[in-house]
Amino acid sequence: MFKRLRNLFITAAIFLFSAQAQLLSLSLTDASSALGDIFSSTVSANEGETSFRSFLIPFGGRAESLGNAYTGLCNDISFLRFNPAAGAIQNQTQLALFHNSWIADSKMETLAYTTRLKNLRDLSLGGYISCFYVPFTEYDAFGCRTTGSYYTETTGAFNIAYNFFSGYEFKGLALGATLKTAWRGVPDYTDNNSGAIISGSGLEQSALCFAADLGAMLQFNFLKFFYSREPNVRIGFTAQNLGAAITGFGSKQGIQLDDPILTLFGTGISVQIVKAITISLDVKQPVNLSNMNGYLFPYFGAGFLFQFTDNLAFLSGFELKGANPKFSTGFEFEFKKIQFNVNYTLDLATSINPLNRISLSAKIKLGDKGRSLIDAKVDEYYEAGLKFYADGEWEKAISIWQEALKINRRFDPAIIGIESAQYQIDMFEKIRQSLLIE
Secondary structure (H helix, E strand, O other): HHHHHHHHHHHHHHHHHHHHHHHHHHHHHHHHHHHHHHHHHHHHOOOOOOOOHHOOOOOOOOOOOOOOOOOOOOOOOHHHOOOOOHHHHHHOOOEEEEEEEEOOOOOEEEEEEEEOOOOOOEEEEEEEEEEEEEEEEEOOEEEEOEEEEEEEEEEEEEEEEEEEOOOOOEEEEEEEEEEEEEEEEEOEOOOOHHHHHOOOHHHHOOEEEOOOOOOOOEEOOOOOOOOOOOOEEEEOOOOOOEEEEEEEOOOOOOOEEEEEEEEEEEEEEEEEEOOOEEEEEEEEEEEEOOOOOOOOOOOEEEEEEEEEEEEEEEEEEEEEEEEEEEEEEEEEEOOOOEEEEEEEEEOOOOOOOOOOOOEEEEEEEEOOOHHHHHHHHHHHHHHHHHHHHHHHHHHHHHHHHHHHHHHOOOOOHHHHHHHHHHHHHHHHHHHHHHHHHO
């Protein structure tokens, strides 16, 4: 038996070594070509008919490290790009800066903020300002540079969300919306004959966009074998980029509502298998609302998070969008309430040298407005009630659990404890009455 296992191991090692050697012998071009052939069937003929594509670029940070499989996780401020409902379930007020070095010289910078209100703890407000920009250089027929500027897409967004029916086991149904306004700035270009800059030529191709994201999120515990107040299962649903863009500024034709944007309908799930490991899955269906007959292939994503310590995590992900498979990896670490994330994404549009698909994020945790102290007080009341219950002092147990419910009326363990204690009191009263009758 041992010899058979040894021979099997040697055979497997030889196979893996041979496969690795063959892979290493392939050039990057060959590998890219092979991957392109494999996923060529996922290309949609109607791709590229929409504008404001920067709506599809993640801020960077945790979400991108997880292959953008984030609709059903959204446990940091990156939710603003993926599921607007998740603002109502954030534990901390957060201020974040994101830098995403996208393809070639294109980049995106983002400033974001979110908070849950103190008195209405299930209500959250937030927003972000984001700017995507690409250098724009124009050359004449002789190859001489005539103009140099930037193509930009700048977005401002406001988010509001509320978590309904939140409790101890079932964490509630969160609903949210993000309202977005974006401006596409196209620089002026030159006249082919004179070489002079045509004033207003860029404005005619610029656009103003109005859109909204809608989202929902469910949180609950299922097959959870570790203690934590956080739910181990989350399911999210979104409808993103519901809107259109206005063009024709400064043109003779006038303003027109003729510039469609890509709408996404998506769902995602995340499961915390054990306390240190979280897996997330996403699927999104892109739709061009101005051309409903133009089918587009769905997007798929998967993410893996391993939490080494409270302050250090490893993240990895895969995303398939069109015929471009993407592999992401990143590390996240925290230092004095500031959480940093460094991510690298490899896809068919990426140049290995230089490394041009790096994203960085820094999130400042500004506190939870006393929610953790409130939860600790509830736990203290509950534990005190358990001691009274164990000693048979059920009236005292009920009294102190009622104090816990004054703080958190949806704290299910206290509700169940009161029902159990009252049942014990009623049973002993029935027994006492029956003894008196006899």
